[in-house]
Amino acid sequence: MAEQKEFREVAHCGGKVTISVKVDASGRQGYQLKWEHCRPNVAAFFAVYALPPGLVICQINLGGMGSRQDPPPVPGAYQVFISSDSEGKFGRQCPACGGYWRSDLNACVCPYCGVRADVVNFLTVAQRSYVEQYCAKMNEALGVRVGGEYVIDMDAVTDAADASITEKPPFYYVELSQQNRFICDACGGFNDILGTFGYCTACGTRNDLQELSVKSIQSLRDRIKAGGQYEACVRDSVAAFDSFVSQYVKQLIRHVPLTPARRNRLESGRFHNLQLVANELKETFDVDILDGLKPDDVEFAKLMFHRRHVYEHEGGEADEEYIAKSGDATVRPKQALRESAESAHRITTIVMRLASNLHRGFHEIVPPENTPIEKHRKNKEFEKNRRAGKGAPAE
Numbered sequence: 001m002a003e004q005k006e007f008r009e010v011a012h013c014g015g016k017v018t019i020s021v022k023v024d025a026s027g028r029q030g031y032q033l034k035w036e037h038c039r040p041n042v043a044a045f046f047a048v049y050a051l052p053p054g055l056v057i058c059q060i061n062l063g064g065m066g067s068r069q070d071p072p073p074v075p076g077a078y079q080v081f082i083s084s085d086s087e088g089k090f091g092r093q094c095p096a097c098g099g100y101w102r103s104d105l106n107a108c109v110c111p112y113c114g115v116r117a118d119v120v121n122f123l124t125v126a127q128r129s130y131v132e133q134y135c136a137k138m139n140e141a142l143g144v145r146v147g148g149e150y151v152i153d154m155d156a157v158t159d160a161a162d163a164s165i166t167e168k169p170p171f172y173y174v175e176l177s178q179q180n181r182f183i184c185d186a187c188g189g190f191n192d193i194l195g196t197f198g199y200c201t202a203c204g205t206r207n208d209l210q211e212l213s214v215k216s217i218q219s220l221r222d223r224i225k226a227g228g229q230y231e232a233c234v235r236d237s238v239a240a241f242d243s244f245v246s247q248y249v250k251q252l253i254r255h256v257p258l259t260p261a262r263r264n265r266l267e268s269g270r271f272h273n274l275q276l277v278a279n280e281l282k283e284t285f286d287v288d289i290l291d292g293l294k295p296d297d298v299e300f301a302k303l304m305f306h307r308r309h310v311y312e313h314e315g316g317e318a319d320e321e322y323i324a325k326s327g328d329a330t331v332r333p334k335q336a337l338r339e340s341a342e343s344a345h346r347i348t349t350i351v352m353r354l355a356s357n358l359h360r361g362f363h364e365i366v367p368p369e370n371t372p373i374e375k376h377r378k379n380k381e382f383e384k385n386r387r388a389g390k391g392a393p394a395e
Helices: 125-143 154-159 208-225 230-255 260-268 274-285 295-313 320-326 341-365 370-388
Strands: 016-023 029-036 045-051 055-059 078-083 090-093 100-103 148-153 180-183 190-193
Touching (some): 016 125, 016 154, 029 078, 029 125, 078 125, 090 125, 125 148, 180 208, 208 230, 230 260, 230 274, 230 295, 230 341, 260 274, 274 295, 274 341, 295 341
Antiparallel strands (some): 016 148, 045 078, 090 100, 100 190
């Protein structure tokens, strides 16, 4: 995905909502709503029911052509259209942690704290203000006992995103791009989040393994192939896993009830000793990060984890503490440690195995939403069959 400027304003997609009020011969009043868009940019929308002065009740299942729309859940509820930004994305805000992000239409998980809720619970402050103004416009339109059309002009809102326009029109708001835009490997959902790591807002799958593979391990493998400093590559591979484990432990602490002593130990712990990390995760959460690894790979990984400390804090020279803790009988105190392309590649492969085991174990405890994942799988299979000239996959 192309690099994007962080924290830039993304204008509203624009469009117009027309409220057509009609009064029949007996004086009964009714209204129709029309949403239209003709600007040269992407646009999407969803609808909610809201009560004046702007209390959002639920999302509306708009369905498709010919399908029935959800009726109002309570008398007097207005149908409110909420449109996307000019990239077809929606700002979201978590009611639990206050975090802001952007996503596709579907959002059921906060990427920061993992809380799960309906889309309407993730409306931003600006969107809620818009709903309030929308309800006020509906009150105005229906308060006059004659027919007519009332327009909510979001094109004017889009035009007002220009910084030179200081006086903003009613309904004005913009969204804000964040730092990490990624497509979830599990469900194909778009996410634009603060920081690097988080849950996919569409399915709840953590992106840490995806980030580790694409941005860290692949970069390290490229450095190794280019003949880079192998000792630094080993150090950075182990450091990347250290950070990876830390993120998952933070989330496990959030989701799994623990005794205060165990919680304090995990919160203050470091993750540079592989055997201690493996033991803690297995005993506390029944997650086996060594699952499927051969004994010689486990011993090699333990050695590289000890060497990471030497490369990071001892200038790459072995000391007596390293020799005692690692059991490395091939070196003497003060001897500079050396790596090869083979050992550097080997540790990156093992790190990915360890990380995959932790990722799988984490999601056995905190399962993602299966519906968007299964839909994405079927879409990929359909596309694969289409390219191969085959029919649709069997249900």
